[in-house]
Amino acid sequence: MSPNDYLLEVRHVHQIYHSGSRQFVALQDVNLAVREGEFLCLLGPSGCGKSTLLRIITGLQRPTEGVVLYRGQPLLGVNPHATIVFQTFALFPWLTVLENVEVVLKARGIPPKLRTARALDLLDRVGLDGFEFAFPRELSGGMRQKVGFARAMAVEPELLCLDEPFSALDVLSAEALRGELLELWTEGKIPTKAILMVTHNIEEAVFMADRIVVMDKNPGRVIAEVTVDLPHPRRRRSPEFLEQVDRVYGILAGQTQPEHVELGVAPGEPGRVRALPPITINDLAGLLEHVAEMLNRRHDIYRLAKELHVDSDHLLLVTEAAELLGFATISEGDIALTPLGETFAEASILARKEIFATRIRRLPIFRWLFSLLKAAEGQRLNRDVILRALELEFPPDEAEKQLETIINWGRYAELIAYDKAANVIFLEPPGV
Amino acid sequence: MLAAYVLSLLFTLIYGRLAAYNRRAEQVLMPLLDVLQSVPILSFLPVVLLSLSIILPERIAAELASVVLIFTSQVWNMTFAWHQSLTTIPEELREASAIFRFNGWLRFRVLELPFAAISLIWNSMMSWAGGWFFLMAAEIFAVGERDFRLPGLGAYLREAANQGDTRAVLWGIGALVLVIVLLDQLVWRPLLAWADRFKLEMVEGENLPSSWFYDLLRNSRLQKWLSEKVWRPLSEQIDAWFIHPTAALKVREEKTGRPYLLYAAGAAIGLGLTYGAVRAALMLAAVPVSQWGEIGLGLLATFLRVFASLTIALAWTIPVGVAIGTNPRVASFLQPVVQVLASVPATALFPVFLLLIVGLPGGLNLAAIVLILSPGPSQPVGEPGTPALLPSMWNSAAGRSLPPALARLLPGLPLPATIPSSWLPL
Numbered sequence: 001m002s003p004n005d006y007l008l009e010v011r012h013v014h015q016i017y018h019s020g021s022r023q024f025v026a027l028q029d030v031n032l033a034v035r036e037g038e039f040l041c042l043l044g045p046s047g048c049g050k051s052t053l054l055r056i057i058t059g060l061q062r063p064t065e066g067v068v069l070y071r072g073q074p075l076l077g078v079n080p081h082a083t084i085v086f087q088t089f090a091l092f093p094w095l096t097v098l099e100n101v102e103v104v105l106k107a108r109g110i111p112p113k114l115r116t117a118r119a120l121d122l123l124d125r126v127g128l129d130g131f132e133f134a135f136p137r138e139l140s141g142g143m144r145q146k147v148g149f150a151r152a153m154a155v156e157p158e159l160l161c162l163d164e165p166f167s168a169l170d171v172l173s174a175e176a177l178r179g180e181l182l183e184l185w186t187e188g189k190i191p192t193k194a195i196l197m198v199t200h201n202i203e204e205a206v207f208m209a210d211r212i213v214v215m216d217k218n219p220g221r222v223i224a225e226v227t228v229d230l231p232h233p234r235r236r237r238s239p240e241f242l243e244q245v246d247r248v249y250g251i252l253a254g255q256t257q258p259e260h261v262e263l264g265v266a267p268g269e270p271g272r273v274r275a276l277p278p279i280t281i282n283d284l285a286g287l288l289e290h291v292a293e294m295l296n297r298r299h300d301i302y303r304l305a306k307e308l309h310v311d312s313d314h315l316l317l318v319t320e321a322a323e324l325l326g327f328a329t330i331s332e333g334d335i336a337l338t339p340l341g342e343t344f345a346e347a348s349i350l351a352r353k354e355i356f357a358t359r360i361r362r363l364p365i366f367r368w369l370f371s372l373l374k375a376a377e378g379q380r381l382n383r384d385v386i387l388r389a390l391e392l393e394f395p396p397d398e399a400e401k402q403l404e405t406i407i408n409w410g411r412y413a414e415l416i417a418y419d420k421a422a423n424v425i426f427l428e429p430p431g432v
Numbered sequence: 433m434l435a436a437y438v439l440s441l442l443f444t445l446i447y448g449r450l451a452a453y454n455r456r457a458e459q460v461l462m463p464l465l466d467v468l469q470s471v472p473i474l475s476f477l478p479v480v481l482l483s484l485s486i487i488l489p490e491r492i493a494a495e496l497a498s499v500v501l502i503f504t505s506q507v508w509n510m511t512f513a514w515h516q517s518l519t520t521i522p523e524e525l526r527e528a529s530a531i532f533r534f535n536g537w538l539r540f541r542v543l544e545l546p547f548a549a550i551s552l553i554w555n556s557m558m559s560w561a562g563g564w565f566f567l568m569a570a571e572i573f574a575v576g577e578r579d580f581r582l583p584g585l586g587a588y589l590r591e592a593a594n595q596g597d598t599r600a601v602l603w604g605i606g607a608l609v610l611v612i613v614l615l616d617q618l619v620w621r622p623l624l625a626w627a628d629r630f631k632l633e634m635v636e637g638e639n640l641p642s643s644w645f646y647d648l649l650r651n652s653r654l655q656k657w658l659s660e661k662v663w664r665p666l667s668e669q670i671d672a673w674f675i676h677p678t679a680a681l682k683v684r685e686e687k688t689g690r691p692y693l694l695y696a697a698g699a700a701i702g703l704g705l706t707y708g709a710v711r712a713a714l715m716l717a718a719v720p721v722s723q724w725g726e727i728g729l730g731l732l733a734t735f736l737r738v739f740a741s742l743t744i745a746l747a748w749t750i751p752v753g754v755a756i757g758t759n760p761r762v763a764s765f766l767q768p769v770v771q772v773l774a775s776v777p778a779t780a781l782f783p784v785f786l787l788l789i790v791g792l793p794g795g796l797n798l799a800a801i802v803l804i805l806s807p808g809p810s811q812p813v814g815e816p817g818t819p820a821l822l823p824s825m826w827n828s829a830a831g832r833s834l835p836p837a838l839a840r841l842l843p844g845l846p847l848p849a850t851i852p853s854s855w856l857p858l
Binding site (some may be wrong): 053058060078080082083086088089090092093094095103104106107108112135151155164 | 523524527528529531532533534535538542543546629630631668671
């Protein structure tokens with residue numbers, strides 16, 4: 001297909017944030033294209049920049065570098081042919097359901113009678129007939145999102161964008177809405193030419209999309225594109241479906257690298273500083289215990305999501321932690337416990353702490369922290385000092401999260417203590 | 433009063449919008465607002481009056497000057513509140529407005545104004561209360577040898593006080609109270625009841641503001657007819673003027689030019705302020721050194737008086753405020769009372785107090801403290817620490833949706849703000 005057939009093209013887009021003297025890369029060299037008739041999904045963990053990318057694509061944000069082409073023309077402002085369904089609905093609380101849908105038609109200059117007729121028709125199509133004069137605060141989450149859908153579709157956009165539209169809903173409403181959206185799309189009931197959905201839920205992406213663009217974080221970038229050519233309606237239990245899910249998990253979970261690569265470097269040194277996955281030891285222990293019961297101490301990661309009732313996003317963070325600490329290896333979508341991991345899973349509480357302590361001493365970020373504390377007076381440091389040092393490596397919110405994780409893990413391992421009232425972190429027991 | 437209010441509203445909307453949406457403008461305009469807010473009102477007076485009377489006949493100049501004076505007492509807190517509203521609009525609503533291509537007018541009408549409605553109404557109420565306070569000062573003023581007097585309640589009260597005619601003073605106060613109560617019942621309460629729909633919260637509140645007048649209006653046929661035949665078509669027409677059908681589909685380029693006009697205006701103001709500062713410095717330099725000592729003592733005395741009155745004010749308003757805030761029935765009874773009290777101008781009461789208190793030991797000093805006490809804080813500066821309004825703010829913070837009020841209530845008292853304003857009666 002020649003480039004002229006692309007509805008949307010993203011070329012060499014970079015998004016860089018400056019914080020103080022550092023710069024952080026939110027998106028690195030993103031290239032993608034959307035064709036007419038496609039349902040494309042942007043899939044990735046939290047913090048990989050997919051929402052930012054969506055805003056760049058729709059023109060709400062300007063990229064630091066790179067260009068977005070819509071029908072071959074560079075985008076100079078907000079894209080008039082795209083609309084967004086927001087994660088938190090973004091309805092105007094002081095307008096009724098009907099007014100919320102009508103107002104976007106008013107913005108297009110459509111006369112009153114036609115406006116009302118179209119709005120009513122759309123509300124009917126999404127199944128909100130009878131709720132026209134209700135206010136958003138009277139509706140449940142699922143219904144509010146339906147209004148969001150009606151509103152986004154009212155202006156008959158060519159490109160319908162969805163920013164994690166089902167994350168804020170309960171499981172049943174989400175499921176119902178997914179089905180309804182797919183029905184409207186596959187049966188051609190809406191004049192939209194392409195749909196672009198951002199999500200962190202792997203099953204959802206495989207369920208709905210024709211093509212999945214997989215992204216990773218640190219820095220935000222595209223790591224793979226997966227085509228899903230299963231026919232609709234898709235059965236979640238069918239082997240083909242599960243195979244696709246497995247494949248995507250494999251891509252996102254990656255492959256365990258040799259240790260020195262996995263561990264990364266300490267803050268301040270040249271090279272990549274490995275960010276700690278923000279999980280609790282309970283989560284980790286739960287995962288390891290579960291996998292320890294499996295045949296050969298190995299299991300498909302995608303199955304773990306269902307069995308442990310966790311979000312794919314969260315699960316991947318826990319597996320990453322297991323990998324980092326040397327308790328498991330990951331390859332091709334499977335997780336396998338190392339002998340150390342088995343020992344940990346079967347150990348007593350105290351023994352676990354000891355094993356854990358040994359492992360985190362090998363992490364560069366902890367080595368760095370311990371050396372700082374040892375060199376400090378009284379082997380104690382103000383929390384803010386450490387935070388500031390971390391802010392040289394990570395963006396401010398990330399630095400805060402990292403410090404929290406460090407404190408949690410350090411406390412569990414009984415290697416450091418944190419006095420919240422005095423805002424001080426110190427080594428424990430002294431002289432370790 | 434009304435004219436001043438309308439002027440204030442217009443100024444607020446324009447100034448605040450400018451400051452909120454243009455980063456460079458904000459850096460100039462907000463500090464400027466802060467400075468203007470702290471300038472005692474009566475110092476604007478001579479300048480305004482004299483400059484107006486040059487161009488216009490005396491009568492009109494005086495009226496206009498009065499309006500401007502009241503304007504300066506009303507506008508600052510409203511502008512701050514509006515600016516604060518604009519900068520705290522949730523990101524998702526802003527993005528929704530952008531992606532659906534709302535033009536400036538529609539965004540103003542559908543997003544910004546409703547979001548700020550509750551805050552603007554409360555601040556308007558406070559502004560009016562402050563306006564009443566300055567009514568008397570605004571309607572009689574002597575500048576140099578000229579004596580301006582305008583027909584109005586303020587002038588009446590001042591004259592009556594000067595002549596020691598207590599009955600006249602009481603009649604005057606009575607009339608004032610009546611106006612305030614009427615305004616409260618027929619305008620503010622209904623507005624608040626109507627504005628409840630602009631809450632951002634997604635849950636139904638428990639203590640909804642109610643107003644008998646509002647209910648009356650809602651159910652009246654006249655209102656319904658007006659709404660259908662007049663209001664709706666009118667607003668449609670206005671919207672249609674501002675929105676062009678094809679504009680929404682054109683891709684709009686973002687302007688990144690430099691605001692030269694703004695730079696020029698800023699420079700002009702800067703020059704004006706520098707000139708004023710130089711003149712002031714020269715004037716101060718002319719004061720002999722011995723006088724500085726007296727001035728210092730005077731300042732200290734003033735400070736102590738203000739401090740004493742603030743302490744007393746806090747001592748009674750915080751418990752009362754808490755009591756009111758936690759007991760809705762007490763609140764609904766006391767709130768109108770408090771508001772009326774807040775509006776009664778101290779300058780009307782001063783002669784009365786003076787007569788009573790000057791006999792007691794402490795004399796003039798005590799009278800001064802009492803004077804500061806009663807309305808001192810009623811100079812509305814948009815911050816909810818004002819003791820007389822503390823109960824109402826507490827109530828609203830406890831029961832409703834005024835996040836700015838809540839956030840600023842605890843950290844506290846507008847000490848810097850009330851001190852300059854309290855200097856005024858002195």
